[in-house]
């Protein structure tokens with residue numbers, strides 16, 4: 067595919083993640099088509115895309131869990147070649163990652179203390195004090211929400227430079243999800259740490275993201291800082307009287323909602339739009355829908 071990725075350059079600091087020409091084949095099917103991106107330190111990145119777009123494959127390549135073509139450096143290292151070394155400074159939660167179910171929480175912490183140089187057991191215990199997870203509980207007896215909290219406690223007790231979260235709140239109720247993100251933001255994030263997160267519930271993480279990457283069918287179609295979204299994109303709610311004038315400004319997306327039309331524009335002056343209706347910055351989910359449906363003929367992995 068020949069989608070031009072919209073990239074707004076970020077800080078010039080040595081990137082935490084550096085990817086050039088990142089490709090992945092499963093058999094003869096190419097599912098990542100040559101991604102180029104850098105993730106600078108101290109940022110909170112959202113990697114967003116439809117089912118099957120390539121998010122998990124990208125994260126797995128960055129974590130050295132799968133081989134890939136192209137150049138990948140995480141904290142300056144090739145993750146596939148130096149996975150064990152890298153994991154001292156990288157923490158990871160995925161919906162499929164499992165904790166050893168036969169252990170008690172206390173035993174898990176003892177195990178981690180032995181195997182992970184940057185795991186601080188006291189921090190993990192302190193974190194759990196505010197939850198329903200008890201040190202003597204068996205992991206197999208915990209509910210999904212408790213397991214997520216235990217995961218978070220483990221991750222927050224690891225002094226990592228990069229934290230990768232792949233759908234970390236899948237299956238959790240809204241209260242747990244909100245608590246999860248709030249604690250992550252308040253108790254873990256610092257300027258020295260970088261967070262890369264994927265989720266389908268983009269509205270729930272929008273408040274905490276500093277940067278977004280949209281991936282569609284194995285291509286990066288947008289990469290920008292959240293604070294620059296409002297300078298580039300605008301949403302207009304327009305009534306029937308101004309519909310044609312608005313269309314003349316070439317919206318990238320149009321949708322009818324309750325008898326009104328919502329349009330998304332790229333690079334159109336807000337003062338022009340304000341004469342036609344109500345203007346706002348699109349939410350992340352509005353922007354996602356607008357950009358992902360722009361050229362439906364391009365859909366289909368492995369092109």
Ligand SMILES: Nc1ncnc2c1ncn2[C@@H]1O[C@H](COP(=O)(O)OP(=O)(O)OP(=O)(O)O)[C@@H](O)[C@H]1O
Pocket residue numbers: 092097115116117118119120121122123124367
């Ligand atoms: N082990 C595998 N073997 C073959 N194909 C795979 C394998 N893993 C992933 N794929 C394919 O690669 C593509 C990208 O999958 P991936 O899991 O990265 O998507 P995703 O964006 O994380 O999706 P979701 O949001 O559904 O988790 C899909 O077409 C998927 O079917």
